[in-house]
Amino acid sequence: MAPTEPRLIIIGCGTAGIALASRLRFQLGYKNFTIYERESHIGGTWYLNTYPGVGCDVDSHLYSFSFNLNPNWSRKFAEQDEILEYLNNTVDKFGVRPHVQLGIEVVAATWISEKNVWRVGLRDMTTKKVHHQEAEMLVSCVGTISIPKDCDIPGHEDYQGSIFHSARWNHNYSLKDKRVAVIGNGCSAAQLMPHVAREAAQVIQFQRSPQWINERPNPAFSELQKWCFRNIPFYARWYRFSTWLSIDALHNLYVTGTDVLDRKRAAAQVEAESYMRKTAPKKYLDILIPTFPLGCKRRIFDPGYLQSLHEPNVELTNERITGFTKAGLTTPKRSVDFDAVILSSGFKIQEFLSPIEIIGTEGKTLNEHWEDTRGAQAYRATFVHGFPNFGIVFGPNAFPAHNSVIFTNETQAEFIVKTLIKPVLDGSFETLNVKQAAENYNTMHVQEKLKTMVWSGGCANWNLNEAGRNTTNYHDPTWKFWWDLYWPVWEDFNLSGSKISLPLAPWTRLVLWTALTPVAVVSMVHGLRTLL
The missing domain is CATH 3.50.50.60 (FAD/NAD(P)-binding domain)
Structure with missing residues (x-):
């Protein structure tokens, strides 16, 4: 018998997992989810990378969550320990920590069509024993700057x-x-x-x-600036917004x-x-x-x-x-x-979700599916055909080269909530599977746009796979990424289950409200006249 409330498994508790889980708690009040993190602490790349001097090259106030502004950043570009402390603060502040199972690695996930659930294989990193859990929904929040490249130097x-x-x-x-x-x-x-x-x-x-190599001045924030961030209404949010706006304009440097x-x-x-x-x-x-260039x-x-x-x-x-x-x-x-x-030879950027074996409706693994398409691809960087009720945060072509990855992580998390999690919780449908044609069309559009970008300028970079295809970068400014993922196009998905009604877009609700309000007012006046 299916549970009364659908279950969700989230893979990874770095910035992406924290962004999604926090939103589930404060936006939906949803608690029937578990985050499996293979490391002994949360934080993802900011827990794993502890080399001397490690820090961020995005302004601290922008490299943070929109729902948890931090007025106390010590300097413009924060270092690893301060970022990790902030992530831990966010996990505690929004009630995420009780949902996190540390030291548990997701090794496999298989879609069970007969039950419309994901059967997820979990390995205890201490005992090495494997057990399984089932959930109606599965979201990968696995980062890419986590698995180092193997040393390939002879000897x-x-x-x-x-x-x-x-x-x-x-x-x-x-x-x-x-x-x-x-x-x-x-x-x-x-x-x-x-x-x-x-x-x-x-x-x-x-x-x-x-x-x-560019210059990197890194001034400390003064106590007066921190006071202003804490006490002047909207000042911190305006600083963050203006920083995002100015950085997003740098997208033009990547277009040819x-x-x-x-x-x-x-x-x-x-x-x-x-x-x-x-x-x-x-x-x-x-x-x-x-x-x-x-x-x-x-x-x-x-x-x-x-x-x-x-x-x-x-x-x-x-x-x-x-x-x-x-x-x-x-x-x-x-x-x-x-x-x-x-x-210091980089990471396995092209191996999305590696080494997890995720098997979809056609019996193929996710990597086999991507081999057929000559490289990792996903509809709006988030959904993959043949893998129902499965979303990816920080997936193919979701990397902003010039802006904050936390911004795009939050954008994808919100898109998954609107497109998959909330409708399933509301009973609008039981399963969601993006159409292959929609995925292909979106991917071809992305790849055509990327041909005009500087990453194809003749250098060796980790953005291109062995076939020369850019599987990592997003091709437009991040405001466009936000707009592309603001609301689902339901026609691009195959939906199954007991549909009640699909969520209406905000602009549709506005049109209906605008059209119906005068009618309601006239009806009310008419009713009052009748009574009088």
């Missing part, structure tokens, strides 16, 4: 020194007076290099490709094909190059400054990285690593011994 198994990824920082290992190699030069490497340079006796950073936009990006590129030439050691400029790879906002390259114990090289030895690394030019090797 790494034989290396006898210490080796670890920046996202799995070894806090028990002291870098003091050590010879250290840092492999990679993306955002994480830029943040940790100043610390490594201060601690280690010798540091050689192996650059795989150049990066555009018109003289006006090309000139804007060229001007921004000149500014970045000027900063790099002014700040970096002259001996490294030839390998530091890219030849591809600004924005083709994720921009770095300099946390002191370029200045650290001036240190006498630091060397930057673009020599290709050919392999490990027992004592260090080899390149075509030399062999160098190292006490430790730090891998």
Whole structure:
């Protein structure tokens, strides 16, 4: 017998899971859900990434939830510990913590058509035992900046020194007076290099490709500013909105094909190059400054990285690593011994929901479905055909390159509530499955728009899969993302179950209210006249 109230399982308790769960509590008052988090703490990437210097490159007041503004951010760009504290505060403030099961990994989920439920396999990370739970709805809030790339350098198994990824920082290992190699030069490497340079006796950073680097002033908020955020009505919200608005305008830097936009990006590129030439050691400029356009790879906002390259114990090289030895690394030019090797080589961005095996109505896994379509895709970044009552937050083509991912996380969470969770709870239908034609049409539109973006500008970046298809980025400003996901287009879905009535769009309700109010007023006046 089906339960009286539909159940929901949420996978992951990072920013996406917190955004969805909080909304369920304060917007719907819904409690019949469980969040399974494989780590021993909540926070997702902000719990896992603890390397020295880790922080955010989005303004703190924007990199936060719209329903939980924080007037006490210490500075413009917060660091990991402060962000994690804020996430924990949100979980407690909105009653989410009792719904979280820590140390439980979702390993598989299968749609059971006969019962219209998801059967979810759960592994206890301590005992390794697997058990199962069922739920009418399933939402993935799995982040992508969580699983580090495997080391693919030959011979790494034989290396006898210490080796670890920046996202799995070894806090028990002291870098003091050590010879250290840092492999990679993306955002994480830029943040940790100043610390490594201060601690280690010798540091050689192996650059795989150049990066555009921008200045990053990070002023502290004064006590007066914090007082204003706390006490002046709407001041904090206005600051957040104006910050979002100004950052969203930077979307133009990523669009190509018109003289006006090309000139804007060229001007921004000149500014970045000027900063790099002014700040970096002259001996490294030839390998530091890219030849591809600004924005083709994720921009770095300099946390002191370029200045650290001036240190006498630091060397930057673009020599290709050919392999490990027992004592260090080899390149075509030399062999160098190292006490430790730090891998700052990125994450498995293209492996959405990996390694969870999710099986839909056709007996295919989600990854097999995406292999058939030459890459991960989802209708409005959220729903996938053949996987009923299943939503994704932070899925394919939901990454805002220029704005806050928490904004898009919240937008998707709200879309899932409106499209799936609230209608199912209200009894409007039992199952929702996006039509294949709707998914394909939406995906083709997204991919056509992405062809005009700078990510196809000839650089190697993690946005493109092996087929050259951009599966990560959203193609428009984030206000458009919000509008695209503001209300469901019910014709794009196959619905089954006892339909009562589908929720009306706000504008439909407004039209009906506008049309019916005069009629109601006339009827009331007529009734009063009759009585009198």
